[in-house]
Amino acid sequence: GRKPKDINLEQIPTIPLNKRSTIRSLAWQLGRSPTTLHRKFKLSLIKRHTNCVKPALKEKIKKDRMEFCMS
Helix, strand or coil: CCCCCCCCCCHHHHHCCCHHHCCCHHHHHHHHHHHHHHHHHHHCCCCCCCCCCCCCHHHHHHHHHHHHHCC
16 A cells, blocks of 8 residues: 655645635645645644734724614
8 A cells, every 4th residue: 555645744834824824825835735635634633723813993884884783
């Protein structure tokens, strides 16, 4: 059979966030195929992490929302 290609998991945090935001870009940075990486996700060797930061509402939008709700 084929020998499994090992991915150096310690290498991942050293890659800048913008270069590891997708499986495809992370795979390219590691010199591996996206399919190989996807298998690691399936085996729970790599965890996905999403960050949902919503910008604060501006004053005008808050007022507009209040007026809409009260109408």
